[in-house]
Amino acid sequence: MSSVVVVSSENLDEKQQSLTTSVVQAADKKVNLLGMSRAELEKFFEDLGEKKFRASQVMKWIHQFFVTDFAEMSNISGKLREKLEKICEIKAPEVVHRNYSKDGTRKWVFRVGEGEGSLVETVLIPAEDKTGARKTLCISSQVGCALDCSFCSTGKQGFQRDLTPAEIIGQLWMANYSYMEDVPVAERERTVTNVVMMGMGEPLLNYDAVLSSMRLMLDDFAYGMSKRRVTLSTSGVVPKIDQLAQDIDVALAISLHAPNDELRNELVPINKKYPLQQLIAACQRYLTKDGNESARRHVTIEYVMLEGVNDHPEHAQQLLKLLKNLPSKINLIPFNPFPHAPYGRSSRNRIIAFQKTLSDAGFVCTIRQTRGDDIDAACGQLVGQVADRTRRAEQWQKKVAQRQEILRTQG
Ligand code: SF4
Numbered sequence: 001m002s003s004v005v006v007v008s009s010e011n012l013d014e015k016q017q018s019l020t021t022s023v024v025q026a027a028d029k030k031v032n033l034l035g036m037s038r039a040e041l042e043k044f045f046e047d048l049g050e051k052k053f054r055a056s057q058v059m060k061w062i063h064q065f066f067v068t069d070f071a072e073m074s075n076i077s078g079k080l081r082e083k084l085e086k087i088c089e090i091k092a093p094e095v096v097h098r099n100y101s102k103d104g105t106r107k108w109v110f111r112v113g114e115g116e117g118s119l120v121e122t123v124l125i126p127a128e129d130k131t132g133a134r135k136t137l138c139i140s141s142q143v144g145c146a147l148d149c150s151f152c153s154t155g156k157q158g159f160q161r162d163l164t165p166a167e168i169i170g171q172l173w174m175a176n177y178s179y180m181e182d183v184p185v186a187e188r189e190r191t192v193t194n195v196v197m198m199g200m201g202e203p204l205l206n207y208d209a210v211l212s213s214m215r216l217m218l219d220d221f222a223y224g225m226s227k228r229r230v231t232l233s234t235s236g237v238v239p240k241i242d243q244l245a246q247d248i249d250v251a252l253a254i255s256l257h258a259p260n261d262e263l264r265n266e267l268v269p270i271n272k273k274y275p276l277q278q279l280i281a282a283c284q285r286y287l288t289k290d291g292n293e294s295a296r297r298h299v300t301i302e303y304v305m306l307e308g309v310n311d312h313p314e315h316a317q318q319l320l321k322l323l324k325n326l327p328s329k330i331n332l333i334p335f336n337p338f339p340h341a342p343y344g345r346s347s348r349n350r351i352i353a354f355q356k357t358l359s360d361a362g363f364v365c366t367i368r369q370t371r372g373d374d375i376d377a378a379c380g381q382l383v384g385q386v387a388d389r390t391r392r393a394e395q396w397q398k399k400v401a402q403r404q405e406i407l408r409t410q411g
Contacts (some may be wrong), residue, residue: 030087033062034173037216043360044216064221066177068089091166096109112167125138129322141200142162143160146202147235149235149268159201168213172192172195180362186347195229202237203233204237205240214230229251229409230250234272235252238278242288243283252283253300260316263275283328304333308346309343320363333369334370
């Protein structure tokens, strides 16, 4: 981000004039206000010689009325608008592809750099529940991912880079804006009701940017979302779960996918570093920061159903044992095969039997409805057609061959 030079002159007009000139001269490019937290914006305006409350005014224009043109910010003086126009911008990542499914699912592909590997995807899934209509946005935190979970198409791409706060919150901004672009500014409202940090990347490995973005999601001058409706999903970066517990109150989900270390080491390799016992203990610590209003009443356990791999009755029994002291809700996810995936989707009967074992033991266990198949937006297909920049595709093919061989010999 460009640096801002503060000058100290007693004459306000001269000071502002001088400041503007200094800022313009110091800026190698315009400062993007989109990803700035309230504290950062307040400092920004103070450095400009303006009052702190300008921050909350501008935040509302950006995140509640989806305005990118300073000229439309009618409660800001003409002089300040002019100044902002010169040195700032409000810029979401460029949309290179958008697709809206018949079932209401929406998908965007954003370009966040040069080259075909610099793409991230965001998916919005609508649903009805007892609280009314929900619109849940699945947000990406990194370009690609280093963790290489064996069932995940994003892992196949390798890690490119972390997203900035503007690129993360820009996904939420764009999803809201997509419903409001034809609505007069004064009538615009926030439409997305829930966020899951569950798209491309491991959010806890881009900690600062993700934390800053989630703070904007909860901020009343930005999206004002309920902390129970903002969920961070992790594959299990244990020390960062503890840090998260100190820093913010949001819901936690774990991409578990296996009930024992041997299988999880294969499916979610970070398990070799932070095995299940450590992970479950970290979840328990996360929930102990309690309170009636806390988002931390339970952990959501994500479990992708892979045919013949993790869907046997004994896996359900192992899962019961593993979770017996952890308040949790379990979400079974039918696997969405993608080209060259080494796994298949468990049969409907197998998934229902698995669910019954968990429900009979008293767990709330749901089966995720597969949505957005017609636009390739279902979970696990987030990478789409981006180039394979590593040798992982080759390794993938080997795993497919091995898996097919095992299935063949098992008859
Ligand atoms: S499942 Fe998540 S953590 Fe694992 S490779 Fe995919 S994006 Fe990364």
